[in-house]
Amino acid sequence: MAMPVAQADVAVIAHIKSNFSSLTAKQVQDIFMGRTRIFPNGKFALPIDQSSPLRAEFYEELTGRPVEQINAYWARIMFTGQASPPQRLPDDEAVLQTVRENEGAIGYIDKTRVDGTIRVLLLVQPWKP
Amino acid sequence: MKTIRSLTTMLLFWVAITAFAKDSYPDFTVTGFGTLGASGTDTSQLSFRGTTKETPGVTDSWGFDSDSRLGLQLDAAINSSWHATVQWVARNTTGDFLEQNLEWAFLRWRPADNLDIRAGRLGFDTFMLSEYRNVGYAYLWMRPPHEFYGGLPIYHFDGADIAKKFTVGEGIMTIKAFGGHSFIQIPIPNSSVIADRSLSIAGGKLAYEVGNWNVRMSYSYLLNNLELAPLQPVLDGLNNAAVNTVWPSAQSLSQQISTKNKAFHYSSIGLAYDDGVWLTQLEASYIDTDLITYPSVANGYFSLGRRFGKLTLYSLFGISETLNNRVKFSNPLAPVPAVAALQNSIGRLSNLIGVDEKSISLGLRWDIHEHIALKTQWSHYWLGDNGTALWLAPASGPTPDMVNVWSVGMDFVF
Numbered sequence: 001m002a003m004p005v006a007q008a009d010v011a012v013i014a015h016i017k018s019n020f021s022s023l024t025a026k027q028v029q030d031i032f033m034g035r036t037r038i039f040p041n042g043k044f045a046l047p048i049d050q051s052s053p054l055r056a057e058f059y060e061e062l063t064g065r066p067v068e069q070i071n072a073y074w075a076r077i078m079f080t081g082q083a084s085p086p087q088r089l090p091d092d093e094a095v096l097q098t099v100r101e102n103e104g105a106i107g108y109i110d111k112t113r114v115d116g117t118i119r120v121l122l123l124v125q126p127w128k129p
Numbered sequence: 130m131k132t133i134r135s136l137t138t139m140l141l142f143w144v145a146i147t148a149f150a151k152d153s154y155p156d157f158t159v160t161g162f163g164t165l166g167a168s169g170t171d172t173s174q175l176s177f178r179g180t181t182k183e184t185p186g187v188t189d190s191w192g193f194d195s196d197s198r199l200g201l202q203l204d205a206a207i208n209s210s211w212h213a214t215v216q217w218v219a220r221n222t223t224g225d226f227l228e229q230n231l232e233w234a235f236l237r238w239r240p241a242d243n244l245d246i247r248a249g250r251l252g253f254d255t256f257m258l259s260e261y262r263n264v265g266y267a268y269l270w271m272r273p274p275h276e277f278y279g280g281l282p283i284y285h286f287d288g289a290d291i292a293k294k295f296t297v298g299e300g301i302m303t304i305k306a307f308g309g310h311s312f313i314q315i316p317i318p319n320s321s322v323i324a325d326r327s328l329s330i331a332g333g334k335l336a337y338e339v340g341n342w343n344v345r346m347s348y349s350y351l352l353n354n355l356e357l358a359p360l361q362p363v364l365d366g367l368n369n370a371a372v373n374t375v376w377p378s379a380q381s382l383s384q385q386i387s388t389k390n391k392a393f394h395y396s397s398i399g400l401a402y403d404d405g406v407w408l409t410q411l412e413a414s415y416i417d418t419d420l421i422t423y424p425s426v427a428n429g430y431f432s433l434g435r436r437f438g439k440l441t442l443y444s445l446f447g448i449s450e451t452l453n454n455r456v457k458f459s460n461p462l463a464p465v466p467a468v469a470a471l472q473n474s475i476g477r478l479s480n481l482i483g484v485d486e487k488s489i490s491l492g493l494r495w496d497i498h499e500h501i502a503l504k505t506q507w508s509h510y511w512l513g514d515n516g517t518a519l520w521l522a523p524a525s526g527p528t529p530d531m532v533n534v535w536s537v538g539m540d541f542v543f
Contacts, residue, residue, distance in 0.1 A: 035301060037242050044209065056499075065405045068439070068496040075267040075542045079162060080252055080260040081214045081233050082245070084204055 010058050011111045012122040013096075015103045023121045029062055031106060033073070034083040039104075047086035048095050048107035055088075058108050064127030156206040164265040166196030166272075166504075166538030172529045175512075176521035179272050180262075182282035183221045184316045186521050187534075194221045196272055196538055200263055202233070212237040218263050224314025224323050232263065232285050243294040251290055253283050254305065254334060255349045257399040257412055265540035269408065269443055269494055271506035272536075274430035276447035276486055277412055279519040283351075286311035286330045300339025307332055311351075317359050319524045327354040332395070343401040351393040357422065360386060366471045375468050376461035386475065391419045408434045408441075425452045426484055439497065445490040445508075451483035451516070485516025501541045508534045 012028050020041055023031075030036045031045050039045050049055060056067040063070065074085045089095050095107040099118050106121070114120055169191035170177050176186030179195045187195055198220035205213040216233035223229070235249030252260030258273045259281060265272070272278075288309015295302045308331040314323050332349030356364070366372060367383035397414035413429040427450050434443035461468045492506035510532045512520075522528050 063405075066439075066496070067499060068502070069403075069405065071499060071542065072267050075162060075264050076261055078160060078204075079200070079202060079216065079264045079267065080254075081216070081235060081237065081247065084158065084206065084212075 009111050010054065010061060010108050010124040011114050011120050012106065012108045012124060013099050013114070013118045014106045014121050015099060016117060016119050017103060018119055018121075021119070021121075025062060025122065025124070028106075028122050028124075032059075032062070032086060033070075034077060034085070039106075044104050045106055046102060046104045048098055048105055049086040049088040050091065050095060050108070051088045052091050054092070054108070054110060058124060061124045061126050154206060154208045158204045159201065160204070160543065161199070161201045162264045162266055162540075162542045163199040164196050164538055164540045165193070166265075166536060167191055167193050168195055168534060168536040170535075171533045174523060174526065174528050175517060175532060177532070177534050178279075178519070178521060179221075179275075180279050180282055181519060182223055182284075182313070182315055184223060184521065196265070196536065197221075198263055200232070210239045212239070220263065222314075223316045224325075229314055245292045246289070247291075248289040250285050250287050251307065251309070252285055253281075253311070253330070253349075254290070254307065255332060255347055255395050256281070256397050256414065257345060257401065257410070259284075264542075265504070265538065266500070266502055266542045269410075269432070269434055269441060269492075270445060270490070271492060271504050271538055274412075274432070274445060274447045275488065275508070275510075275519060276449035276484075277414065277428045277430050280416075280426065280428070280449065280484060282313055282315050283311050283328070283330075284313075286328075288330065297337065298339065300337055300342075303334070303336040303338075305334045305336075318521055320359070322359055324358050325355060326357070328352065329354060341402055341404045343403075344399065346398045347395075348397075349393075349395040351395070353388050353391050353393070353420075356387060356389040360388065360422065363471065363474055366467075367475075372468055372471065375463050375465050376472075378459045379461075379468075379471075382475065386421050388420055388422060393418045393420075393423075406436050408432075408436070408443075424483060426450065427452060439495060441494040441496075443490075443492050443494070445492070446488070447490075448487045449484045449519070451485060451518070483515045484518045485513030486519060487511045500543060501539060503537075503539050505537045506535075508536075510534065 027040060032047050037045055059067050059070045077083050078085060089098060092109040092113045095109050096118065099105045099107050168187045170187060170189055173188050176188050178186035183195060198218055200216060200218040202216040213236050214233050218230050218232050220230060231250060233250055233252060235247045235251055237245055237247045239245055254260050258268060258278060261267050262273050262278060286309040288307060290305060290307035292303055292305040311328045311330055313326050315326060317324050329352040330349060332347060334345055334347035336345035364383050364387055367379040373379045394417040395414065397412060399412040401410040409432060411431040415427050417425045430445060430447040432443060432445040434441050488508050488510045490506055490508040492504060495503045497503055512530050517528055
């Protein structure tokens, strides 16, 4: 049986000078779900979310859950005063700009928008149980 | 109460004068949540209510009250380690509408990545959902399981908590301790009386989150600082010297009935599993008390749900049983009418207020939009003799031993 080729369309990106070359899907999940606020190297992480349709694709591929479940999760965390969800920017361009300017920033963009000004930490693969 | 109010005013003022700062700190966000819900039953002899803090509940003449609410939250990230949060919820409550509905108002200090220290008004984190019962969008059901949460009128307390997270294996363990004071106002059934309760609270929880699993155990100690006002005439009667000559056990009975300086012990365990398709949750608790008017009670529920795309179908089973709710006391030596009346009122006090409730529910949640969910739920309740303390019963007359409750609602966050 022919397996469908896993196609990664979302790239997780960080500042070009970040001193680690990649993150695992679990590490990215922990940062974007607010379970940790630091990178593996101990530096403070500033996750940047999007308000574009790419958001749903990113979370569904990263966690295997529909974006409504991610929103319900954050509603619980946020309205019990534990943490705030990542700041949202409107599109890839805004995320790219913020990541270029902030060493601690970590964001995600459409793979086709990747250029040499930022570092790719992970190509998000469709989630497998 | 006054301290909380002036604290909030100061916070709001400070928010107003710093709102135009250009740095990323302080960073302000306003968010909110709400539920518009309507419920009805098949009886006019009992009113269904979400918790014992609410009146008048709904009957066969339907109503919007029980589940509907609107919450607003203001968050201020002062810098990377200091944060302030204020949350106020417009909802059906008893007592001071502004003060009793101020759910959160605290400052949080995060000296290290995994350590949180908060002070101010905080949610009462004694069961899995007790901190976010108002946020319907964040849970599956129409409302938190009635048998488990209906008898918990305490939503918040004024004090402090400390929470530390540890990485244990593949998961994260949280240890939390809290302490403070809660002032709550509750309705006294069949009267317009509002009882003030003042409680000292101390407790802790241990939670572990790994993969699709979430498990927790917690314990809270509550000390009742005030006499329940409606009891005072009865207690005065029992302490009366003349009454004691006719009824020698009266005075010791008054000590038994008194609620002042009596303690509650809340112990609970909870387990939740969610793999994105199947979700299940169960909790069990035992509330041990020394109060005759609020006897010890054991509660539990089990829920199983399955997602079909944007639809989630769920079932829920709940049980709550008051233990040892029959009080035995010796009879007066002589049949004096005033003493007999006193004896009757004690009989009513000690034997009316109990919970004997089981239910099965079926429901549907439909996530029609990223931030809006529609829900509908049918619940069938079995109620035993003197077991309707979570409901509002008429002063006299028989109450049904089975009730159906239907609900529809819309939950949203913004």
